[in-house]
Amino acid sequence: MASSEISRVRERSKCRKRLNEIYDEAINAYVIHYSCESFYAPDGHSPLANSTRVTSIAVRNLKSGQTKTWSIHKSAELSKQLDKLSELIKANAPLATQGKNPEILRPASTTRISEILDPLEHDMLKGYFSFLQDHSDSTYVHWNMRDDNYGFSALEHRFRVLGGNPVMLQDNKKFDLARELITLFGKRYAPHTSPKGRKGRLMSVIELNKIADTDALQGAEEAAAFVNGEFIKLQQSTLRKVDVLSNIFDRTHDKSLKTNASFTDRYGIHPVAILEVARNNPVILGLIFLAGALAAAVRYKESIGSIISWF
Template identity: 40%
Template sequence: MSFVENQRVAQQRFSLLHQKKDQVILIHYSCESFYDSEDGRTPRITSIACRNLGSAQTRSFSIHQVSELPKFSGVDAWDNYDNIEKELLDQFFAYVQEHVAHALWVHWNMRDINYGFQAIEHRYKVLGGTPTEIPDERKYDLARMFVARYGKRYADHPRLESIMKINNITDIGFLSGKDEAYAFKDRKFIALHQSTLRKVDVISSLLEAEISGHLKTNAKWWDVNGGSARLVWEKYIWTPAGKAVSALLIILALVEWYNPDAKHDFATWIKNIADNNTENSSK
């Protein structure tokens, strides 16, 4: 699709999310760095946070919380990681099962097997679970929607941190991807959980700002309203009104070429044509 069509679809999606706020679940998760995996293993999950846009109620699932359950008492979380992670994902997919039929899932770049819904599902399968899959049509990637809405220059890379600064959103507890990788190696599971909660809160704030019309970006007017002569043509000229204006200009040009002495008096030219037609028909 063209930029204009992508922008139109993004606006329709934002409108839908606004209308169905109580059904919108914002989701984010933290995991082991997938760049450090030497054996190709799917990164281990450390925490997942889900927040309802309408009520702001948040459910979270994390390694440090699960490790406090009686069944894991007295056991080092690192030594028993797979079992604890399996329990975390049992709880998460039970939550998904409760909401999958009606929820709209808003995320930030959770798109593939490296980092995304597929990665969580695959990790659960590896641990012996059967995941409840969320249909793709119910997933809304806010990162891509912002690009579609405002163009690629709406924020610097990394865009999430950049758009936070532009909108004066606090970064307390927020860890970058690099810092999360270090936190996992250092077994700082509480810090990872806090970062996941902060990020799902940030996603909520950004979506709220967009649907209320208060989101600030680095996008220029030209970025949002075209960006090239071709897009301006598509957005403004190649429309019913634009076609009508273009046709009128062509007619006026033909008038000038056909009768240069008419001095651009289009009405007179039309009247003369009508009179000539009447005279010819009466003969």
């Protein structure tokens, strides 16, 4: 038990050091978030065979707040394909919501969908990876972007599927804020379901800290927004997410982030943990120093008294 607590103290110290380094070089750091289609097939349909299509990406400079976005919708607008995209979305919208006879209206074929969406997604990812190549030395703060399901590798795979050649970002340039909050505050720092019933620790942290998130959608809501052709809503959500993550990063750095973590969750109960708290808190460190000085003075006085009484 003691060794695991000591290990956690050391990991926490490393995390805090890394976080401070990123903050100090904030002009060379970006917050990133992206949205995609649903990971799950609709009820009554076969499991999805292809990788999940990316729908929008946003990066926000941690220092300046300047934000750049790429999306299928923007690519369609720039290539004068908005009409075709709108027609496709309308044809693929749930028939029950269109107010038309299902026998008359049929969804677009998979081939038709690919013909329209693939070039647009390729253009979007090409823009993102071009940015990544120009800023490969920067650090990217993200939330759970760590695997082939949802992550940097998922973006790389989608670009390869579409015939692109992705830029590989080194792992030491990625800072997973979701995991590092666990390192700093323990697994119980926030519930997986927020007080308002929204899924995910991110939503819980947002509510605990009263962070503005008016346009932020949950993952399933972002997927639904794309299916329903609500592109502006989707873009606003992606932009809001990088703003929220930047806010959480700043609060974590200045130690003002509110969590459900107890003292034990944060620091453990081993004496090494207590020393770690003292080292990072000037007030406590000063009190310990003062107590040590007083103890030394008392011992000195007792020694002098013993010497005098001996004579």
